[in-house]
Amino acid sequence: MKINGNEIRSGAVIEHDGSLWVAVKTQTVKPGKGPAYNQVELKNLIDGRKLNNRFGSDEKVELTEIEKRDFQYLYTEGDQLVFMNTETYEQINLAADFVGERAAFLQDGMQVMLEMHGERPIGISLPQxxxxxxxxxxxxxxxxxxxxxxxxxxxxxxxxxxxxxxxxxxxxxxxxxxxxxxxxxxx
The missing domain is CATH 2.40.50.140 (Nucleic acid-binding proteins)
Structure with a gap:
């Protein structure tokens, strides 16, 4: 769904420069000269980079939905971690680097939450x-x-x-x- 640049709010996930970004902070700026704009601090959901960008009310950005799905950790196969969708029973393999150091906490049958963009996993939440x-x-x-x-x-x-x-x-x-x-x- 396309929205105007001045409608971006904190927590919104947008597609920008060919990647997925979450708005961390937003501030509406109304300078004395020129049009108002939205100053947005963005964080890349894929690689963690940060970016500050100005979005005018005439700019359109693509607002994206991130879906959270329940998965169950099954086993490790080489450098791949195997998870199963608890609703569809489909299996998905993720690289161990995707989970990072916290992969050491995975236990057989553990329930995790995967953040998905379409069918692409972009984040994982382990039990606290x-x-x-x-x-x-x-x-x-x-x-x-x-x-x-x-x-x-x-x-x-x-x-x-x-x-x-x-x-x-x-x-x-x-x-x-x-x-x-x-x-x-x-x-």
Whole structure:
């Protein structure tokens, strides 16, 4: 759907210069001379680049809808991650780089949300918290629990996280997938 450049609002996804951009900030500017324009800070949805652009009321831009779909992580095949659409049961392969470092948190059967533009995936959201087992950490020292210091631990997926001193090897913990940080012991 085409809209005027002065109708772009924060959160809108537009097609501009052959790519997809999300409007991060917008500001209507009315200079003393000349026509008003919309100053828009854009972020590229594909590669993360940022851009500041002026859109006049006479400019037309293509407003695009991003669809969010539920997928289930199935398995890893080489450097490809295999997901299944939970509605149509179709499978899709994505490069491990698409998920990035957070791919280490993927577990068999995990529900994820893929942001799609048409049939092209442009983003992925993992669950905010996952439960993992500590594979290796330093032993607890007597009297150390009173201190607020944290110690390094390696989880079953190979990711390193800082945990409180009372957490030992073999314990299950809840981890924030965005911050890659310890939250609490698992129930």
């Amino acid at each position: 918290h996952v439960t993992l087992t500590i594979a290796e950490t330093e032993p607890t020292m007597k009297g150390q629990t009173a201190a607020s210091s944290y110690k390094p631990a390696i989880m079953e997926n190979g990711v390193r996280v800082m945990v409180p001193p009372f957490i030992g090897s073999g314990e299950r913990i809840v981890v924030d997938t965005n911050e890659v940080s310890y939250l609490r012991r698992a129930d």
